[in-house]
Amino acid sequence: MAAVIDFHDVSVRRGQAHLLDRVSWTVEEDERWVVLGPNGAGKTTLMQVAAAQLHPTSGHAGLLEETLGRVDVFELRPRIGVTSAAIAERFPRDERVHDLVVSASYGILGRWREQYDALDHERATGLLRELGVLHLADRTFGTLSEGERKRVQIARALMSDPELLILDEPAAGLDLGGREDLVSTLSVLAHDPDSPATVLVSHHLEEIPPGFTHALLLRDGKVVEAGLLTDVLTEVNLAATFGLPLVVTHTDDDRWSARRRTRAR
């Protein structure tokens, strides 16, 4: 199976700061990864490289069988679906939800610039239905709740039928119900064999959707551990990542949680 992400010793430096420090990471087509780490660990920087938005200072960054630095990133980027707070900020608040999704097939914002065919409209409608927000298709983006916006963003990211889907902190800012709804939706996507390879960035184990297969733990720009979820999400690894003693729970319905250990067991 072909590697979707194939990083060897990827480093990103800004002056004396090592934002990423020799990160090696491989993601295969059928894998669903969660990237966990504390604030400032380098998660967003790693996602910028994985989204072909940022070149590493050194190392080999392979993406979709291409190598960053040797490929036209404008051809690579449409093959990668990305959601992040920074991207959502650029969405026009007065854009109709359906138009926001359908315009992604051309990688632009503002649907009036292009003509779309019936298949594009059908696909946008299907994705809005899959994400549970079809009833909002005629609303403007600015009138949606935070949870509704996250779902629309994911529909838009999937519109171009990407080979890699990157979700940078999709549960940030959601209330408990919104988070649980999003986790369920992402779990359905994770179990769908037609879904692209997926990378989800989070600070919280509670946000890992059932069906996710792998985890990468990042701290100070370095990989603490990477591999199968059940191998990686140990109390020892997570304590090393977040810098505090933790009790980690994995339930029968494949949900994870972590809390500070209050006394020695």
Ligand SMILES: Nc1ncnc2c1ncn2[C@@H]1O[C@H](COP(=O)(O)OP(=O)(O)OP(=O)(O)O)[C@@H](O)[C@H]1O
């Ligand atoms: N241009 C820059 N120059 C120096 N340091 C930078 C620069 N850009 C980012 N950093 C630092 O790099 C580190 C990693 O940042 P990054 O945003 O990738 O972390 P993160 O894991 O996504 O954090 P968070 O969870 O808070 O969003 C941070 O300490 C940040 O302050």
